Amino acid sequence: MKRNQFGHSPLPYLLIAPQLLIILIFFVWPAVQSVRLSFFLEDPWGLSRSFVGFDNYTSVLSNSQYHSTALFTLFFSAVVTVLALGVALLLAVKADGIIRGAKTYRVLLIWAYAVAPAVAGMIGLFLANQHIGPLFPLFNLLWDFDNKTDSADATFWLTLVCVWKQVSVNFVYFLAGLQGIPRSVREAAALDCQSGFRRFWTVTFPLLAPTGFFLMVINITYAFFDTFPIIDTLTRGRPGGSTFTLVYKVYKDGFLGADLGGSSAQSVILMVVVMLLTIVQFRFIERKIHY
Amino acid sequence: MIRFVSTLAATALLATTAQAATEITWWHAMGGKLGETVNSIVGEFNESQNACQLNATYKGGYEETMTAGIAAFRAKQAPNIIQIFDAGSATIISAKGAVTPVADLMTENGVAFDKEDYIPGVRTFYADSDGKMIGMPFNSSTPVMYYNKAALAEAGVEPPKTWEEFEIAAPKLAEKGYIALSQSHGPWIWSENFMSRHNLPMSDRNNGFDGPATKIGYNNEDLRMHFHKLKEWKDKGWYGHYGAKWDDNKVPFEKKEVAMWIGSSGSFGGLKDTTDFAFGTAGLPYWKSIVPGEPLHTFIGGAALFTFAGHEKAQNECVAQFFTHLTKPETQYFWHKETGYVPVTKAAYDLAKTDGYYDREPDAEVGILQLSEASAEWNKGYRLGFYPQIREVLYREYDKIFNGDVTVEEAFNTIEEESNELLARFAKTTGM
Numbered sequence: 001m002k003r004n005q006f007g008h009s010p011l012p013y014l015l016i017a018p019q020l021l022i023i024l025i026f027f028v029w030p031a032v033q034s035v036r037l038s039f040f041l042e043d044p045w046g047l048s049r050s051f052v053g054f055d056n057y058t059s060v061l062s063n064s065q066y067h068s069t070a071l072f073t074l075f076f077s078a079v080v081t082v083l084a085l086g087v088a089l090l091l092a093v094k095a096d097g098i099i100r101g102a103k104t105y106r107v108l109l110i111w112a113y114a115v116a117p118a119v120a121g122m123i124g125l126f127l128a129n130q131h132i133g134p135l136f137p138l139f140n141l142l143w144d145f146d147n148k149t150d151s152a153d154a155t156f157w158l159t160l161v162c163v164w165k166q167v168s169v170n171f172v173y174f175l176a177g178l179q180g181i182p183r184s185v186r187e188a189a190a191l192d193c194q195s196g197f198r199r200f201w202t203v204t205f206p207l208l209a210p211t212g213f214f215l216m217v218i219n220i221t222y223a224f225f226d227t228f229p230i231i232d233t234l235t236r237g238r239p240g241g242s243t244f245t246l247v248y249k250v251y252k253d254g255f256l257g258a259d260l261g262g263s264s265a266q267s268v269i270l271m272v273v274v275m276l277l278t279i280v281q282f283r284f285i286e287r288k289i290h291y
Numbered sequence: 292m293i294r295f296v297s298t299l300a301a302t303a304l305l306a307t308t309a310q311a312a313t314e315i316t317w318w319h320a321m322g323g324k325l326g327e328t329v330n331s332i333v334g335e336f337n338e339s340q341n342a343c344q345l346n347a348t349y350k351g352g353y354e355e356t357m358t359a360g361i362a363a364f365r366a367k368q369a370p371n372i373i374q375i376f377d378a379g380s381a382t383i384i385s386a387k388g389a390v391t392p393v394a395d396l397m398t399e400n401g402v403a404f405d406k407e408d409y410i411p412g413v414r415t416f417y418a419d420s421d422g423k424m425i426g427m428p429f430n431s432s433t434p435v436m437y438y439n440k441a442a443l444a445e446a447g448v449e450p451p452k453t454w455e456e457f458e459i460a461a462p463k464l465a466e467k468g469y470i471a472l473s474q475s476h477g478p479w480i481w482s483e484n485f486m487s488r489h490n491l492p493m494s495d496r497n498n499g500f501d502g503p504a505t506k507i508g509y510n511n512e513d514l515r516m517h518f519h520k521l522k523e524w525k526d527k528g529w530y531g532h533y534g535a536k537w538d539d540n541k542v543p544f545e546k547k548e549v550a551m552w553i554g555s556s557g558s559f560g561g562l563k564d565t566t567d568f569a570f571g572t573a574g575l576p577y578w579k580s581i582v583p584g585e586p587l588h589t590f591i592g593g594a595a596l597f598t599f600a601g602h603e604k605a606q607n608e609c610v611a612q613f614f615t616h617l618t619k620p621e622t623q624y625f626w627h628k629e630t631g632y633v634p635v636t637k638a639a640y641d642l643a644k645t646d647g648y649y650d651r652e653p654d655a656e657v658g659i660l661q662l663s664e665a666s667a668e669w670n671k672g673y674r675l676g677f678y679p680q681i682r683e684v685l686y687r688e689y690d691k692i693f694n695g696d697v698t699v700e701e702a703f704n705t706i707e708e709e710s711n712e713l714l715a716r717f718a719k720t721t722g723m
Contacts, residue, residue, distance in 0.1 A: 043720040045386045046365045050719070059716075065687075065709070130533070131542055148534030149694050238535050240690035241683075256354045257680040258361055258382060259716070 031271065037264035044258035056265035066266075069244045076159065076245060077223035083163045084219050085212070088170030093200065095171075096178045106175065113168040117226060121233030124161035147235075151242035154235055158243055161234060162227045170215050177211035178204070209289045217281055224274060246270050312344040313605045315613070316370040318363075320356040320594065321430070322349055324561050328629045336616045343609035353594060354679060357382065360599075364389060369599040371610050374429060376594040378478075378678045380417060381499060383597050384425050385676070385721050391600045391607070392419070393427040393614065400611035408618075412591040412662045413635045416672035420500045426595030427614050428635040430626075432557035433589045434480045435657050436576065440569045442469050442550040450551070450573040452586075454520070457576055461529035464550045472524070473531040474553035475540040477689040478682040479592060480575070481521070485514055487590040487670035489581045494714070499674035503718035507681070507710035510703040513581050518692060518699045525693055532693040535686045556658030557593060559631025572654035574661045588664040590672060593632060624648075633659040676717025681710045 038056050042049035060066055095105050115123070127135045128147050139145035139153075147157045181204065189203040205212075225247050231237065237244040237252065244252075247270060254263025321329045326349050333347045350356040353376035360373040375383045383390055397404035406414050406424050412433075417426035438450045446467045448460040461471035474480045486493050491511060494504035524530035531549055533539040544552035545565050553575065554562070562570065577586055596617075598610050616622060623639030626632060628648065634640045640659060643649065649656040675681065688702040697705075 041716070041719055043386065044361050044382055045389045047386060047388060048720070052719075059712070063709075063712075130539075131546060148536070148539055149532060149690065151694065151696070236535075238686070238690060240694065240696060241687035252683070253680070255358050257677060257683075258358070259677065259680070262716070 034264040034267050034271075037260055038268050039261075041261045044260070052261070056261045057269070060262060060265050060269065065241060065244075066249070068241075069246055069249050072155075072242065073224065073245045076155070076227075076243075077220055079159055080162050080166070080223040080227070081216065081219040083159070084166040084170055084222075085215060087163065088167045088215075089174050089208075089212075091167070092171050092174035092178055093204075095175060109171050110168050112164065113172070115165065117165060117229035118233050120161055120165045121230040124157065124230070124234045128157050149239050151240055154239055154243050158231065158235055162223070162230055165230065166219060166222055170219065173211055173215055174208065177208045181207050206290070210291050213281075213286060213289050216285075217278065220277065220281075221274070224270075246273075312342060313603075313609050314344045314346060315372070315606050315609045317345060317347045317372040317374075317596075317613075318350045318356055318360060318370045319347060319374040320350060320353045320376070321374070322351075324564065325430075325557070325630055328560075328626065332617065332622060332626065335622070336613055339616065340612070343612055345609070345613055353379070357679075364599060367601075369601070371602055371606055372596050372598055372613070374594045375426065375597050377416065377483075377590070377592050378682055380426070380595070380672075381674045381676045381678055381717070384417070384419060384674065385503075389600060390425065391598045392423055392425045393596075393598065394424045396598050396607060397611050397614065400608045402611045402615055408636050408638065410633070410635060410637055410640065410659070410662065411666065412588060412671075413633075416591045417595040420497075426597045427617070428591070429596045429617070430557060430593040430630070430632045431591045431635050431662075432555040432593040432632050433591060433658050433662055434474075434476070434484050434553055434575045435556045435661065436551055436553045436573045437544065437558070437562060437570050438551040438573060439469075439544070439547060440571050442467070442547065446550070450571065451576050452574065453579040454517075454576050455579050461524065461527075465528055469550040470531040470543070470548060471529045472551045472553070473533060473540045473543055473549045475537040476555075477535065478685040480553050481517070481689065482509060482514070482685055483673065484575060484589045484592075485517060488575060488577045488587055489513060490587055490667040490669050492669045493673040494675055498669060498672065499676070500672070503714065503721055504675055505711060505714050505718060507675075507707055507714065509685075509710065510707040513578070515699050515703055517578070518689075518702070522692060522699065532689075535690060555592065555631075556661075557630055557632040559655060559658075560629055561631075572657040574657060584665075586664050587667050587670055588662050590670065591633075591662060627655070631655065631658070633662060675714065676721070677713040680713050684709045684713075 039051060039053060040049045041052045041056065091109055095102065095109060098105055112120075127133045128139070128145075130136055130146075130148070136145065144150075145153050147153045185203065185207070189199050193199050193202070224245070227245065228247055228251070231243060231245060231248050232251075235243040237248055246266065250263050250266045250270065253259050253266065257263070317333070319326075319329060329347055333345050336345055337343075348370075350359045353374075356373065357375055357379045360369065360375070363369045394404060394406065406418075406422070409424075409428060413428040413431050414424065415422070417428060418424045436450065442464065443450060443460075446460070446463040446469070448463050449456075451457040451460050457471070464471040483493070485491070486508065491513060492498060492508045494508050495506040496502050496504045498504070521530055525532055531540070531543055533543060537554075541552060541554060541558070541562075543549040545562075547568065556572075559572065574586070575589055596614070598607070602610075618636055618639075620634075620636065620639040620642040623634045623636055624642050624646070627634045627639065627643060634643060643655075684706055688697070688706050691697045692699055692702045
């Protein structure tokens, strides 16, 4: 078999080297370390260490608190993703239709993106504070709201703050996606179909699907990992351990509890779960999307 | 604030003039007003001599400070001195070779050190099973009860000494529109010090002093009874549970919604700044039905200072010098007055007495008087592994008891099961 050989220049390798180096240092190396640590039990100071095989995994997986944390994480991530995408899409569609003052609306909708997650958590903390928070009495007009002691209220409020923080990012992408749909397609659709609602679902939405899919992947990752600073400032997993996500538990057990082996086992499990989730997304959902 | 700024200025000045000074570092967990007081003590030490330059850094709360210390030690970047809280004492004391015992540090550097100079509760808590002091007691506190004087007078009640008396006073306070009680630290106040005040064992193996414990003592009839009562009081509107955070439970007292609040003796200084009403201090109530005789002392809480091993001799000398400065009666008295933490040496306590401080501020003596009450078998201290995580289990289950998710029995079964697992895990890490 004859193959065409081209003279390769080393330039491309040189250009991707910095990126590869970053991945190696900040992802591959720590990942290998945590896989290794997950098979050991060691004291907090690293003075002694003993190989325990899969003990760390079995003790994590048999812990009932870990099960409820896993369930909460799934529920929380699903709700945050659906709401953050849904609200952003609605806002983007509405903002896209506006002609006068469009820029002002956009800026107003986007600027929450500039708020750091920890700051968003603090804002949430103050807004719902029993003594100084304006939202506390407002919620209490509707029901007996107490996010410090009631698990459901704490979950509700945490979800709302996390969604609020993410909506602006999604909005930017959706708006860009909408503006990327050719005018001619829209006009043709408008001639064929009177119902704006139907036009949206049959024409606009499929054309937005690539953006939507990308955002779904991003949002699930956000709900799994990047909500950490909001949880840490707003609830710290309380009340009654009801707002613990898997990644927050890794931090609590590993850093505050000084149990590196157990925490590494948890992070390896988490890594596998997210990898599976991403594979599922790309294999089954991406197929239905036409670029 | 002016003092703080002038201290900073003085430190900066000193740094430029005395270039040969040995630099040592101290990581601590004292924020806010406490941090300012720490800074002025450090400033005083740096001004008092030229050989050493101490740099104190605030590292966040107790847990964060310990975590930072562990990370730094593993990276071989440990500070000279670190402040470790009571719950972390097993973690640091069982780390053989990581820490130089304070008793050794002082004698090696030719500084006189006699553990008999320290008040009894302080002496035993941070010592090893042979009684050798490992940590230098620093901010020692114990839970005490603060009460709103006007509220109690309005209801015509005295601050209760026992929980039996509380049950008589609480409905009268409720009648005047007050929630009688709140407290800020479930594990420390409702668990550890419930055990010390009622002479109940925290765990097997002599509260963990004789080796890694494997069985927690919390699932006992007396503590379960106490929680049944607390739940009942909460349902009657006598007890307020505002979640697990310290401040969330303190603010209702400051806002005069709650008449009595159990916090730390070290809260005294801060509370004077944040309240606009007269408050008094009383001892932590106990059940007369469990302790019929004279009351027993509580655990010494707060934190101690530990010296990381592996630093140069010159630096260790400076640490010893600083500890001498810190435990001087004058420094201790200043710290006690500013913050409400108890003086750790007998000499400092005597100085406060002869100065007439307690005649002027009788409340300030409550903490140390409570710590001087009768000793018994189980109130010397405890040494339990992964205890910060056990505290998290307690916080979690107590939340669930009060919002009605679980019964008291279910909660304590979970606490026992999970605590024992954590203790066993810790025992394995120490290889014993």
